[in-house]
Amino acid sequence: MKECFSTILRSLRSGAILGSILAAILAANNNGSSQDPSATKSVDPPSVAPQTTPAVAPAAPTTTAEQVATPTTPQPRRVHLIVDRKTEAGGFVVYEDENQITIERDGKKQDFKKDDIIDAIQLIDLKQPSMAVLYRRDGSAIQIQLVADDFDEVRYMLGTTVRTMPRSEVYRVGLIRSFEESYEAFKKSIDPKDAVRRLGFCDWLVSEKKYALARTELVALVADTKLPEAVTLLNRVEAQLGLMNAKTSKKKEKIDGDPSAQENAKTTRSLPTRILTDDEVNLIRVYEIDFDNPPRIIIDPADARAFFDDFGSSPRIPPDAPSRNALVVGDPMKIVRLAFELKARDFYTKIRVVGDPETMSLFRRNVHDLWLIPNCATSRCHGGPDAGKFFLTNENHAEARVRYTNLLNLLLGNSKDIPLVDFTDPNRSILIQYALPREEATTPHPPVKGWKPVFGRKLNPEKLANTLSWIRSMYQPRPVYPIEYQPPDLRTPTPGTPADAGEPTR
Known part of the structure; x- marks a missing residue:
């Protein structure tokens, strides 16, 4: 038994x-x-x-x-x-x-x-x-x-x-x-002398289809150990990368020999390419920290001490070394709270947020991945050349950098002078109105071939409720992220047409 x-x-x-x-x-x-x-x-x-x-x-x-x-x-x-x-x-x-x-x-x-x-x-x-x-x-x-x-x-x-x-x-x-958190944590846990553990790490990367990362790790492992299993796995990875490159080359040859394909490729290549950096993503996460439900925070002790020195004249900063040391080894959220109270914005970049704050997690689960990308980010809609002034990047959309870029496009965008996300009246948000059936919307989506509502009173009401809950969960009053970013505008103005006129065609 x-x-x-x-x-x-x-x-x-x-x-x-x-x-x-x-x-x-x-x-x-x-x-x-x-x-x-x-x-x-x-x-x-x-x-x-x-x-x-x-x-x-x-x-x-x-x-x-x-x-x-x-x-x-x-x-x-x-x-x-x-x-x-x-x-x-x-x-x-x-x-x-x-x-x-x-x-x-x-x-x-x-x-x-x-x-x-x-x-x-x-x-x-x-x-x-x-x-x-x-x-x-x-x-x-x-x-x-x-x-x-x-x-x-x-x-x-x-x-x-x-x-x-x-x-x-x-x-x-x-x-x-x-994946990024798993990758970082697992790699840090490996003893460089533990060949078996390193091989398991490479095998996991292959299972995640991270072939380029797997190749880098395997090349180093083979050089260090000559482990036969590592050599075999490296050959598999090289073959997979070769197959992927061959598919890319074949696609390029097809484009080169097809004028219409060349035009489509030219249009695709002209799509916006600006994606937020990892540091910009982290900065947004810092601004969205919820002290009642904080994410995991990492602050380098040297950065914390430099912060204490820079603001040492403030009565909020402990004057003695033992009290400062207690802050360094204690809950890092206490240091974050001090930084916010002192508006030490230069220090915000030293705060590392591991994973999404809860509001950003809600956006990922209940909005971005659940319905925004599948319904709105296709190449014929807001993910293509006809996106108008609301563009969504759909390539590698599961990556944090892409998701936060799409978030900024939402937060900074508007239509008919109504914000895409209206924090004062979430139901009025264009994000909500354009996803409702036309008969339920006060500002209905423009008539576009192929458009379908996402949710409503009877259609997927839980999606509507969850989207509204995300909007209401965002920190108020809304902060202004110190990030140089302008949402892309793919409209083509005609002579005599103001640059801000018109609606997306998809």
């Missing part, structure tokens, strides 16, 4: 049952300090087998022992151990070596041999509710807003209702995070 139960759990862990789900949703992150975030959907990097220590990508350090005098005590890991069909135990890890693990809960210690454990599941520690995927033991999975990953139960929200699920029904919970 134990062997049967072990087989079920191993199939869950390997993804045999959840493979299709993992391919469709962002992967689990057992770190607990990273939040949703955004961007490219990602399957988790391979983890260490549970008979050893469960793999957890370490958070980027914000300080070192040499940099501050105040020592910190790491939080003990919480785990749930599945021993057999009838025996499970949860607790804080108080001792662990290659062969044994000891956990403690409510003053009671339990010792387990790792060879006897089917699975060791790391529980997630949260500072605030975060988006996650809950994997049930029956093989199903649901996306939730995780409230607490406790020893006996998982508490989560569906809509506005807090629900619980007993641990006996839960296999594990994983936070949702972006």
Whole structure:
């Protein structure tokens, strides 16, 4: 019976049952300090087998022992151990070596041999509710807003209702995070001398179809180790890249030999190419930080100390070194709050926001990825040459840089002197009005061939409600991002026509 139960759990862990789900949703992150975030959907990097220590990508350090005098005590890991069909135990890890693990809960210690454990599941520690995927033991999975990953139960929200699920029904919970966060965390967790772990990293990149990144890592791995498996995988990646280049060349040859294709390609190449940089994306995230539900923040200790020195005359800045050190090793949101209070805008660029703030996460999930890109960003509509003065970039739209660029186009755009996103009256927003059926809209979408409403009172009302909720969730009063950016305008004025007249043709 134990062997049967072990087989079920191993199939869950390997993804045999959840493979299709993992391919469709962002992967689990057992770190607990990273939040949703955004961007490219990602399957988790391979983890260490549970008979050893469960793999957890370490958070980027914000300080070192040499940099501050105040020592910190790491939080003990919480785990749930599945021993057999009838025996499970949860607790804080108080001792662990290659062969044994000891956990403690409510003053009671339990010792387990790792060879006897089917699975060791790391529980997630949260500072605030975060988006996650809950994997049930029956093989199903649901996306939730995780409230607490406790020893006996998982508490989560569906809509506005807090629900619980007993641990006996839960296999594990994983936070949702972006490919960029997974990539960074996994790479930092690898010992350069661990060839097997590096190979697993490369294999994960291939599974994510990040072939160029995989090639870079594999070239270095082969040079360092001459590992046969790495050589084989590198050959596969080179072949895949060659195939992709061949398809690109064939497409170019077709364009070169077809005048109409040349004209279409010329039009495509003339589309806007300005995409926000990573630093600009991070700056927007800083301005959208919600202190009641903050994302994960990283501030370099040297930058924090420079900030204290620059504003040392302010009574808000502690005058003594011990108090400043306490801020450096403590919650970085306290430093962010100080920077906001002092309007230290030059320091904002030193604040690194890992993942999306909640409002930006809502925009990604409920607006951008859910209906704006699929319905409005096609090449014949706002993603092509007939986009008018509201252009949406649809290439690589899952990347954070593209998504935030499209966000700026929304926030800065207007039509008929009505903002695309009206924060004073969200229902009046052109974003809402143009997506409604014409008979329901006070400012209906212009008559365009192929246009269809996205939502309404009877058509997908939950999409309408979620879009309005995102608008209302945005920080008020609205900040002005210090970013040099002008939304593209693809209209072609005719003689005697004001540059701001007319509507998009698609």
